[in-house]
Amino acid sequence: MSTFDVTNIKLYEDLASHMNHQSEHFRILGDADMTMVFAVQTPDKTLHFQLVFSELRCDAVDLVPADEAHMADFSLVGSVESWSDMFDDIYANGGASGPWTINSLALRGDRISCEGNDPMGLDKFSRFNQTLQDFLDGAGRLDLIRSQP
Amino acid sequence: MPKLTEAESNNAIADRLPAMTPMGQPLDWAWLRGAPSEWGVRPKPSARGLTMSDIAIGTYGEVPEQAQRRSMAGRGSTVEGDAPDMGYILNKKSDVWSDNVRELYEEAVARQWSATRDIPWNELPELPSDIEHAVCQVFTTLAEIEMIAADLPAKWMWRMNHDYLEAKMFLCTQIMDEARHTEVFRKRALSNGGGLLYSRSSGESLLRSILEAKTYTQATALLHLLGEGFILDIFRMGELIAPSHVEKKIFRMAMQDEARHVAYGTMHLRYAVENDPDVAEEIHEALDHGELLLTTFGTNADFGSALAYLLGGGEEHIEDKGFPLQMEMQRHQFTSYLSRCERAGISRLERTKLPLDLLGIDVSKIRGTSATAA
Numbered sequence: 001m002s003t004f005d006v007t008n009i010k011l012y013e014d015l016a017s018h019m020n021h022q023s024e025h026f027r028i029l030g031d032a033d034m035t036m037v038f039a040v041q042t043p044d045k046t047l048h049f050q051l052v053f054s055e056l057r058c059d060a061v062d063l064v065p066a067d068e069a070h071m072a073d074f075s076l077v078g079s080v081e082s083w084s085d086m087f088d089d090i091y092a093n094g095g096a097s098g099p100w101t102i103n104s105l106a107l108r109g110d111r112i113s114c115e116g117n118d119p120m121g122l123d124k125f126s127r128f129n130q131t132l133q134d135f136l137d138g139a140g141r142l143d144l145i146r147s148q149p
Numbered sequence: 150m151p152k153l154t155e156a157e158s159n160n161a162i163a164d165r166l167p168a169m170t171p172m173g174q175p176l177d178w179a180w181l182r183g184a185p186s187e188w189g190v191r192p193k194p195s196a197r198g199l200t201m202s203d204i205a206i207g208t209y210g211e212v213p214e215q216a217q218r219r220s221m222a223g224r225g226s227t228v229e230g231d232a233p234d235m236g237y238i239l240n241k242k243s244d245v246w247s248d249n250v251r252e253l254y255e256e257a258v259a260r261q262w263s264a265t266r267d268i269p270w271n272e273l274p275e276l277p278s279d280i281e282h283a284v285c286q287v288f289t290t291l292a293e294i295e296m297i298a299a300d301l302p303a304k305w306m307w308r309m310n311h312d313y314l315e316a317k318m319f320l321c322t323q324i325m326d327e328a329r330h331t332e333v334f335r336k337r338a339l340s341n342g343g344g345l346l347y348s349r350s351s352g353e354s355l356l357r358s359i360l361e362a363k364t365y366t367q368a369t370a371l372l373h374l375l376g377e378g379f380i381l382d383i384f385r386m387g388e389l390i391a392p393s394h395v396e397k398k399i400f401r402m403a404m405q406d407e408a409r410h411v412a413y414g415t416m417h418l419r420y421a422v423e424n425d426p427d428v429a430e431e432i433h434e435a436l437d438h439g440e441l442l443l444t445t446f447g448t449n450a451d452f453g454s455a456l457a458y459l460l461g462g463g464e465e466h467i468e469d470k471g472f473p474l475q476m477e478m479q480r481h482q483f484t485s486y487l488s489r490c491e492r493a494g495i496s497r498l499e500r501t502k503l504p505l506d507l508l509g510i511d512v513s514k515i516r517g518t519s520a521t522a523a
Contacts, residue, residue, distance in 0.1 A: 028267070030260030033252075055197050103401060104388040107481075109416060119488045120249075120415065126381060126408035127256070130401050 002084035003091050003116035003142065008024050009063050011087075012049045018138040020070075025134070027054045029079070032128040037064070037075040040083055047146065048075070058135065076102065078112035081141075085113035087139045095137040102136055103129055156183055187417050197259075198477035201251040201315060214424075216240040216310040223313045237310040239365055243424035245309050245316040247416035253409050254315060262402050266332035273341050273395045280392050285343035285388065285457035292347055294380070297356045298410065299327035301372050305365045319413060326406040327355035332357060333399050345449045355442045366421050366513035367435035368494075372412020375439045378489055381407040382482040383456075388461045390473060411489065418493040432495050440503055480509050487515045 004011055019026060025030075038049040048069035052060040063105045069075060078086075082105075088099040098104065106114035106125065125132070153161065163178040192204045204210075206351075209225040219240065220232035239245050276284065304321035309317050338345050361374060362368035384407055385392075387400020422429050453475070459465070460478070461471025483503060488513070490491055490497045498512055505512060 020472055028262075030262075031256065032260075033256070040159055081310055096386070098394065098397065101388060101397070101401075103385060103404075107366065118493045119485070120412060123381075123408045126385060126404050135403070139357055 004084060004139065006038075006080055006083040006087060006089040007042060007047055009049060009061060012038065012051060012061045014121065014142075015135060015138045016051065016061050018105040018141060019056075019058045019135050022138075023056045026094045026131065027132065029131045032131040034074075034124045034128050035072045036125075036132070037072045038083070039069065039075045039077040041079045044075075053131070053135075070117065072116070073118070073124045074114055074116035076106065076112055077106070077115055079133050086136075090137055090139045090143055093142040096133065100135055124146045153347065166468040183359055186225055186227045189422070189429065197255075200255050201318075202255070205251065207410050208316065212242055212246065212315075213312055214242045218312075219310065221311045224314065235307075235311070237294040237308055239305070239309045239313075241425070243421045243428075244365060245313045245417065246420050247316070247339070247413050248420060249412060249416050250315050250319050253413050254319040254322060256405075257319065257326070257409055260405060261322075262329070264329050264336060268333060269395055270334075270340055273392075274393050276341065276392055280459070281341060281343045283348070283455040283458040284341075284392060284396065285338045286339040286346040286451050287459065289346045289348065290352060290452040290455075291380075291383075292338060292345070294352060294356060294376075295327050295330040295334065297327075297359055298372060298377060299324040299331075301360055301362075301368055302334070305368060308365070316417075323410050323413075326410070330403050330406065333403065337396065337399060339347065349451055352452070355439075357446075357473065358438065358442055362435060364428075364431060366418070367431055369414050369417055369437045370432045371439045373410055374418060374489055375436060375443060375486065377407055377410045377414065379443060379482050380487045382478065382485055383412055386460075386478050386481075390456060392459065415489045415493045418495060422494040431497055432498060433497075436490075436495075436497060437500070437502070440497075440501060444503070476509075483508055484510050484515060487512075491515060 019059065023057050032053045033055070035050065036053050038051070040047045048064050048066060050060075050064045050069060050072055053060055069115070086096070086100050086102075086105065090096050092106065095105075102112070105112040114122065114125050156277075159181050163181045165354075166176070168176055190207050190209065190461045192199065192206050194200075195203055212224070216237070218232065219237045220228065220511070221235055222228045222232060238321060246319075279315055297343055306317050306320055311317070319443040327441075355376070358366065359371045362371055381404060384400045384404035388397055389402070391400060393399040418432060421518045422432070456477045456478075457471035458467055461469075462468035482503075487497055498516060503510075
């Protein structure tokens with residue numbers, strides 16, 4: 001049983017909140033401007049959680065329909081199990097361990113893939129990769145996140 | 150007494166000021182009287198501060214298709230008299246511009262990092278000797294080739310008309326990025342009891358070919374689109390190549406920089422082709438040659454074998470894991486490259502001599518990238 005409910009928008013809102021409380025940490029990495037989607041495949045449907053990053057913040061988290069999700073710079077697509085395993089690894093290790101970084105996962109593409117129509121949008125996955133990783137690594141501080149006002 | 154306008158007030162001050170210095174040299178107060186250039190602009194800072202896009206307002210934001218002067222005078226300033234010709238040969242916007250260049254400049258400035266401070270050097274684990282040798286060979290080659298992406302912009306920047314200063318400023322950040330990459334790769338080769346290993350002619354031939362490109366647009370096709378695109382994918386593969394989290398972080402940080410350079414190159418080529426379709430053939434000719442050299446480089450004896458060794462995790466799995474992963478990496482590299490060519494408006498699918506079938510490239514996924522990416 002995973003620590004995280006990856007089908008619940010609250011998880012992504014909590015991660016965004018955590019990021020928005022850590023501006024000094026993210027300032028070291030620099031501004032990041034991208035719109036990306038976490039696509040979570042359940043047996044019935046795919047949930048598209050769209051996140052808008054601007055400067056040092058994650059400004060918006062929304063559950064969007066599939067046709068809107070295509071307009072993002074890129075989508076990270078994986079099953080509930082894959083996303084849960086990734087977040088569990090982050091939680092267990094305080095940050096993603098080697099094979100569970102988002103870049104490792106997307107590179108292999110067998111569990112989580114990075115998809116998009118525009119190579120320039122896809123390249124933003126590379127341009128802002130460390131910011132995205134540190135955003136996800138916020139799940140390693142779940143207790144802290146959940147205790148924040 | 151009626152209140153003076155700002156201009157009248159400044160003129161009155163200028164009239165009262167001395168015409169000569171105490172040493173007898175003539176003084177010119179024309180700047181105080183005003184100039185034909187646009188006065189009174191007041192760009193508003195955006196939330197992140199005052200960006201280059203914020204100040205691209207009014208006539209200051211108008212980037213001419215054809216530069217009228219060849220001086221270093223700032224775009225929008227009033228130029229009087231004969232300024233010396235600086236020898237610029239890239240005097241058209243389509244020679245150097247990309248529509249994302251201001252954004253990329255700001256991004257580059259905001260996302261600088263330090264190879265000294267931001268890499269956890271004291272956490273480098275002791276590695277088996279064979280793995281350390283492979284790591285050192287990979288970083289020897291990377292340290293060698295990274296500086297080409299500094300040398301090449303430097304070779305062309307002083308030939309770029311100053312009206313396109315944003316493009317020049319972005320290339321300055323690229324030069325800094327490449328200095329940092331050379332630094333971080335060299336530091337890694339030396340930092341764990343190893344050192345620099347082999348440099349061979351295949352790599353040098355590729356570098357020389359890029360450096361000797363006849364035009365800047367050919368040079369940027371070879372460097373930004375082809376060369377850096379390939380290196381970007383190697384950095385992405387760093388997650389699988391790197392034996393420890395230290396090298397992984399090195400690759401991830403360098404990857405972010407490299408992706409900016411590729412983004413500039415892709416969109417510059419697109420701008421160039423859209424505004425001067427004749428350059429398409431020039432770009433194709435460069436890429437015909439470059440693809441051949443890059444294929445040779447990618448399979449060269451030192452870098453290629455060291456990569457396969459690390460991808461396999463050592464001797465035991467080099468054949469059943471290392472080489473297959475290397476093939477997978479090449480498939481990914483060529484797919485990304487061909488997709489970016491589509492995006493740049495210079496489709497290579499009908500022209501390339503690359504063995505697409507042998508590489509396992511799905512052309513149907515690449516075709517039409519530009520159409521869906523508008």
